[in-house]
Amino acid sequence: MQSAVDIGWGTILAIKTVVVLAIIPLGAIILGYTFLLKMMAHMQSRLGPMDPGGFHGWFQLFGDGIKFMQKEDVMPAQSDRRIFAVAPAVVVISTFLVFLVIPAGPDLVVSNLDVGVFYALAVSSLAVVGVLMAGWASANKFALLGALRAGAQLIAYELPLLLAVVGVVVMAGTMSLQGIVEAQQNGSIFGWDGIGNPFIFGQIIGFMLFLVAAQAELTQTPFDMPVAESELVAGYMVEYTGFRFLFFFIGEFGTAFAFAGLAATLFLGGWAIPHVTDPGWSNVLGPIVLLTKVMLVAFLMFWVRFTYPRLREDQLQAVAWKFLIPIGLANILITGALKVAF
């Protein structure tokens, strides 16, 4: 695409990076406010915050952020100070790296990698390094248990996540996220191309697998053993306060936003609007369409999070290895066979 104004690629990259950097806390705040504060409150017959900002407490999380920034930076005496300080940043960086490949329009993507899906899943698991660092450096037994649980869990659920996506890649014939979006826009369901061909119809099993595995990757209930507040108090972030805790919070909800974005892109058609092929309109409307789909997916994820109890560590592994991975493999097999047949 030729840009309207011809500016250097470096400037464009810088603008894109700044936008992505802004999107992470913004996405975290949108999800945190809509689901953590308001939806959970209404599910639990509460109102949630009502005062800050005037309208239904929309300012609450901004206020919380300001509060966290003012707080004293407390480090445990026994902690490994340098690693303790760096760990939250590592978690947020992994979120940032995922956002780089999620397209919000034909031109609204930082980098349209040919191996986009592969890259996104690879960098998303970098967060486990930050979590392990945090748990180890805190010099706290609860944090250590939480971090080890997180390590075991995140590594175990990488595989189902990957297997869930392979079906989509097979159907689209590409690993590039832009390519997958275009394949869904231009596709047709048995010859009817009214809404393109969102892969959720062909890959409903893949979609569910992806949501379950993403839930585990995000350490959300029913897979929230690493932060289990009734057992480990807060797991690996038990010693974190103030600004560093804010980083973990942003990392948690930012990653949820990123995974919802991935799911929307892979299964729900991403930014694409059926029959709108004009790139200008797509660039304008694409982010809105994507955000709507992200909120839909995030609603599913948080609905489960606020409803279900938590599994135990060994049951969690059993779910991954005995159910999700066999189902994922069977899904790939069937998808491959049908792809060859039709």
Place this chain on the structure above:
Amino acid sequence: MSVDFAVDRQAWRHLADAQVNVELDTGDMILNLGPQHPATHGTLRLVVRLDGERVISADPVIGYMHRGYEKLTEFRTYPQITTLINRIDWLSSFANEVPFLHGAEMLMDIEAPPRAQYIRTILTELSRIATFMLFLGEMGLQVGALTPPFYGFRDREHVLNLIEAATGGRFHPNFNRIGGLKDDLPWGWINECRNGMKVVLDACNTLEELVAENEIFEARTRSIGIIPPEVGAGYGVSGSNLRASGVDWDLRRDGKPYLVYPELDFKVWTHPDGDSYARYWVRLQETREAARMVIQMLDRIPSGPIMAKVPRIIKVPEGEVFVETENPLGQMAYYVISKGATGPFRVKIRSASFSNVSILPWLLRGVYVPDVITILGSLYFILGDIDR
């Protein structure tokens, strides 16, 4: 006489061997759960020895909340003591008052009039419902579900409002007097109570669907923390915890008759499994049964006075009495010795949670850390009831 210490010149070799073994061995970790931990309902401290996530041994450390009630009662008059024993099990204060005052009445040879007895029984059952509603919701939180406790709290509020309307206090009513009650029920309370019981029965259905029938909840609690009946009885476990092990024993039915329980028609629920799930299930059924009992009593409540004839200054004649009742948490008993003064000479309080918790070292051996929490939650103790 001289002692000959044989010096092993080769000791360093053994030491080196030992060090190799240490490096190959994984050490145990001692985890200090509490006294400030969200799952310990207050200040119970568990010193847990862990191998990975498996518990090798667990020692409950109690006494952080000891308030010395047994000693304090020796310096109070009988009417003043109800204020103290209210706070033993603070979730079901009314049920704590009943056995003590019953004991004092037995020594004084007074009997509260039938209407007072009925109101006492209703309020006891209401406090049982309030206690169990909290448990039914909170057990969800112990296994990680965020929403059930709010439902439990929300619907428990109806019961607390009823208790408040009748007694003036939500938590510590202090409504009992020797020989009867402070006041009669307010106007319209009986109808309100009927509606409240409908809410409770609905809430039980909701929580059953939301928690007890959830597959993850079942996976987390079934065959976890099994108490065999003989072991449970040996440790002095009582109440719903023992009935969940299949022991058909309820002091309301099997003990010395007290209040109006002999006149009521109710079922004692038991479960054969004895695991955490059984304890949840039994409490769920008992909440329903209590609501049905309250409705039954509301239909039968007689009219009449609410206070027997009692002297102005209460002096309890010399004697000893032992009263035990079925409280929400289990068997609650008072042994009162009176020397004829305005206050008791000695009171021994047997609270249920103390014995229920004493089984923890036996029960927690070999389970995983998350199961420690579900077992603690399902045993359902109140710290004030342990430490007194």
